[in-house]
Amino acid sequence: MYIDFVSNIIEVLFFCSVIIFIDLSFKRKYTQHVLGICFTLITVFIMNNSIVITEGRFFDFRHITMTMAGFIGGPVTAVIAASISSLYRYNVGGSGMLGGISSIIFFGCFGSILGRFKRGSQDKNKVWFWLIIGIVIEVLHLLIIAFIHPGKTDFTVVRIVAAPLLIMTPVATIVIFNFYYWACEFFSKSLMLNKFNDF
DSSP, X not given: OHHHHHHHHHHHHHHXXXXXXXXXXXXXXXXXXXXXXXXXXXXXXXXXXXEEEEXXXXXXXXHHHHHHIIIIIHHHHHHHHHHHHHHHHHHHOSTTHHHHHHHHHHHHHHHHHHHHHHTTOOOTTHHHHHHHHHHHHHHHHHHHHHHSSOOHHHHHHHXXXXXXXXXXXXXXHHHHHHHHHHHHHHHHHHHHHHHHHHO
């Protein structure tokens, strides 16, 4: 199971990195809609490569991809990704369907709010800030698993996944968000150099 957790988080890190470069490469006019489709495809892919915890219950890192959807692309991207991903999750069915859909919608909104207030800035304590945000994301995620359509299975899942998730989600959050700011800085410097060379 732990190998599945690690491979799942590596997939999330890789795909989020690709989307960050797509975001910074496209013209702003088209970005939000393109990102919405990209985040939908990634979220569906992550759900397809889910980790089976107990019979009828599986787990994945869609809460990270949906947070990034809202953070990078804003409400339009989050709505596109959340709508199509929720439809997919509904079609999959299972006992965790309500919690799964709630998680998709909630973290799309959470990412949009986070992006509105934090996207343009990066302070000196960036590692600690994103560590705290990662812990908050995971605690909220575990609460959704435990208390939306609660049952014996839900609390069993929380007991099994809580420890690895409280380590992996904050680490993934630090890596992804710091990579986003590094990529923004890199692209802005490249743009400035190109403009300087044009003179």
